Amino acid sequence: MKKNILITAFSLLFLGLFSQDTIIQMNGKFINGKVLSADNMSIMYELNKNNKTKIKEMFVEDLFAIKYSDSISYFYSQDTLNGYFYSVDEMYSFVLGEYYARNYYKAPLSTIGGFITGFAGGIIGFWGFTIPTGYAMLTGSADPQFITNKPLPIKQDFEYLAKTPDVSIKSGYSGSTIITSPKTNYLLLEKPFYEGYNAQAKDKKTKNAVKGGILGFAALVATSYILLSLK
DSSP states (O other): OHHHHHHHHHHHHHHHHHOOEEEEETTSOEEEEEEEEEOSSEEEEEEEETTEEEEEEEEGGGEEEEEOSSOEEEOOOOBGGGTBOSOHHHHHHHHHHHHHHHHHOOOHHHHHHHHHHHHHHHHHOGGGGHHHHHHHHHHHHSOOOOOOSSOOSSOOOOGGGGGOOSOOEEOSSSOOOEEOOOTTOGGGGOHHHHHHHHHHHHHHHHHHHHHHHHHHHHHHHHHHHHHHHHO
16 A cells, blocks of 8 residues: 555656646747746746756747647737737737748748858948848848648637638738638638738748848858958
C-alpha cells in the first residue's frame, strides 16, 4: 500500500515538473513553458531551452491566453472603446492566422528584391536609398499568397464554424483575395483568421525586403572595396 502511494506521489510530482503550459501571445507566437504566477499586470513563466532554465516576465497586454493541460485562461476581452472590436472567439481566430503566417509563410522573393534594389540604390548614391525603401513599402502592401495545407497548433472548436459552408469568400478588410478552404478546416474560411494571416505575412514581406536591402547595400560596399584594392 505504501509502495503504491509513493509511486502515485512520484508520478504526480513528475507530471507537475515536466508538464508545460502554452502561452499564446497577441502577435501569434506560441510559447511552451511553465507559468509560475499571473496577475493583472504580468505573468512569470519558466522557459527551458537548450537544457537551460530561465525565468521570464510578460505583460498581459501582449498576452491573449494561457492554455493549461485541463483549461484555458483568456487575458483578452472585447473592448470597443479601446479598439478591441473582435470577440474572444474572433480574436482567437485572428491570432491563429498570425501563427499560421509566422510559421508557414515564406517570402524569399521579397528578400531577393530587397537585395537587388539595395545594391542598385547604392550605385545611384545618396538618394538611392529611396529605391529599396519604396520597394519594401510596395511589396509589404501587396496581398500575400494564402496557404491552406498546414496544421494548426491548437484544435479550437468554434460553434459557428460548423455552420460555415464550403465556399470561397472574400477577405474581410484587406482586399479582394479569394480564399478556398478544404472541407475539413473551416477555420481557414474565417475572416479574422485571414486578417491575422494577412497582417503577419505582410509584415514578414516588409522585413525581408528591408533585410535584403541592407544586405544588397553591404554587398555593394564590399564589392567596391575589393575592386579598389585590386587597382
